[in-house]
Amino acid sequence: MEIKIENLEKEYKRGTRALKGVNLVIESGLFGLLGPNGAGKSTLMKILVTLMEPTKGKVFINGMDLMKNRAEIRKMIGYLPQHFNSFPKLKAWEFLDYSARLADIKKSSNRKEAIEKTLEMVGLYDARNRYANKLSGGMKRRLGIAQALIGEPEILVIDEPTTGLDPMERLRFRNLLAKMSQNDIIIILSTHIVGDISSSCSSMALLNRGEMVYSDTPESLIKEAIGNVWQIRANDRELNSIKEQYPVISTVPSDNGWEVQVVGSEMTQFDGEPIEPDLEHAYVYFLKSHLGEFWIDNINMEEIITPN
Numbered sequence: 001m002e003i004k005i006e007n008l009e010k011e012y013k014r015g016t017r018a019l020k021g022v023n024l025v026i027e028s029g030l031f032g033l034l035g036p037n038g039a040g041k042s043t044l045m046k047i048l049v050t051l052m053e054p055t056k057g058k059v060f061i062n063g064m065d066l067m068k069n070r071a072e073i074r075k076m077i078g079y080l081p082q083h084f085n086s087f088p089k090l091k092a093w094e095f096l097d098y099s100a101r102l103a104d105i106k107k108s109s110n111r112k113e114a115i116e117k118t119l120e121m122v123g124l125y126d127a128r129n130r131y132a133n134k135l136s137g138g139m140k141r142r143l144g145i146a147q148a149l150i151g152e153p154e155i156l157v158i159d160e161p162t163t164g165l166d167p168m169e170r171l172r173f174r175n176l177l178a179k180m181s182q183n184d185i186i187i188i189l190s191t192h193i194v195g196d197i198s199s200s201c202s203s204m205a206l207l208n209r210g211e212m213v214y215s216d217t218p219e220s221l222i223k224e225a226i227g228n229v230w231q232i233r234a235n236d237r238e239l240n241s242i243k244e245q246y247p248v249i250s251t252v253p254s255d256n257g258w259e260v261q262v263v264g265s266e267m268t269q270f271d272g273e274p275i276e277p278d279l280e281h282a283y284v285y286f287l288k289s290h291l292g293e294f295w296i297d298n299i300n301m302e303e304i305i306t307p308n
Contacts, residue, residue, distance in 0.1 A: 001028045001062060001154055001186045003048065008057035010043050010210075018043040019054070020210040026188065030181045032197030032218075033190040034283065035207035041190040042082060044207070045159050048188070049079040061155070075104065078153030082160040084144035088133035092124055092143055095132055096150055103151030114150055121176060122146045123169075138169045145173065149180075156180070156187045162196050174200050198279040206286065214286060218279050225263065225277035225285040232260045232272040242270060247284050263288055 003026040010019040018040045035041050046052040048059065050070050059066035061073050086095050093115055100111040119125040122142040127135065135143060141163060148156060161177075162170045178200055181187050189197055197204055198218065206214035214221065229249075234242055235257040242248065246262035253259075261275070263285040277285070 001184055002026070002060075003155070003186060004060040006058045006060075008044070008047065008059065009055045010040075010047065010052070011055045018210050019047075022057070022207075022210075022212045024205055024212055024215055026186055027203070028181075028184050028186055029203065030177060030187050030189065030197075030201045032201035032204035033188060033207060034192070034194065034197060034204060036192050038209075039192075039207045040210040041192075041207055042159055043210075045079075045081075045157050045188070045190050048155075049077050049157050050074050051079075075151075076154040078148035078151060078156045080144045080148040080158045080161070082163065084141065086132040086140065086143055086147075088131065091129050091131055092135070092146075093119065093128040095143065096146055099147040099150045105151065114152075118146045118150050121149065123172060138165050141165055142169065142173075145176075154185050156185060157190070158188065159190045160193075161189050161191060162193065194280045194283050206283075208287075213290065218282075221286060222277050222279060222282040224289075225282040227274055228263055228265055228285050228289075229275050229277040229281040230262050230264060230267045230272040231275050232262060232267070232270045234258045234260050234270060238270060245269075247288055249281060249284060265289075 003024075005022055005024040005026075008019055008022040009017065011017050022044065033041055033044070043052065047054050048066075050066065050073060053067070061076070064073060066073055087098070090098065096115045096118060097111055100114055105111045105114055116125065119128050122145050124139060124142055124146060127139060132140065132143065142165075145158070148158065162173065165173060177187055177189075189201065191197065201218060203216070204218055204221070205212055232242060233254070233256065239251070239258050239260065242260055242262060246264045249261040249263065251258055251260050261281070262272075263281060267274075
């Protein structure tokens with residue numbers, strides 16, 4: 001499987017450009033699309049799943065033109081939007097039966113088998129007779145994942161994959177996707193949370209203000225940050241100064257003050273030592289070094305970094 005995106009643009013009314021000449025190739029496996037809120041990720045995902053038409057550019061899926069083969073391509077895709085809504089008066093299995101019909105599973109016995117298999121995969125089998133409006137937030141998200149999987153899609157697109165999931169559910173979800181990615185399918189995770197892709201995706205891209213600013217492996221991004229991530233031992237007075245001068249990744253209390261992790265090209269003023277970067281460090285370093293001060297100064301670091 002392959003998705004090829006060529007010079008893709010999307011301009012909304014009043015001249016807002018959500019995508020600006022995006023070029024990207026996505027192959028089989030787990031692919032992470034990372035970027036802050038408002039970067040254009042959801043717009044790109046909606047174009048890929050045929051819910052929106054681009055202003056300019058082309059998308060090819062296994063050589064098929066997305067605009068000319070919409071009906072055929074739509075059957076290949078499973079999609080979980082960021083804001084997923086089910087029917088509150090349907091039980092979980094009934095909603096999946098409806099989803100299976102939309103996925104063109106016509107025979108009732110085939111739908112039943114697909115529903116039971118999918119409920120087991122997402123850990124909702126014991127809640128199959130519970131009405132959708134009686135499910136917890138995390139369970140509703142898993143139901144959304146189930147409806148995206150029901151037709152055994154060749155391309156799975158998930159926008160903000162771990163919204164509403166607790167740590168154990170997030171881990172189960174990642175393991176499920178990792179297992180599925182062993183087949184010849186494409187799984188796209190579109191997120192602003194680094195932890196969603198750091199432990200699972202073999203390739204990734206960064207989208208910022210509608211532009212594709214990076215496309216390679218997570219390992220290559222991490223290599224760029226080597227020698228530019230520091231751990232500083234600081235007191236209260238120094239902490240405020242550090243926050244003014246560096247993007248702060250984490251702040252942990254210690255016996256003598258604080259242990260602070262930051263990114264920066266050098267460390268001369270504070271008591272710091274270099275540490276090995278991970279993907280979270282590398283992401284912030286890339287934003288700082290390639291995209292400038294404005295971007296990094298106008299984001300909430302807690303929004304893009306969560307524990308794995």
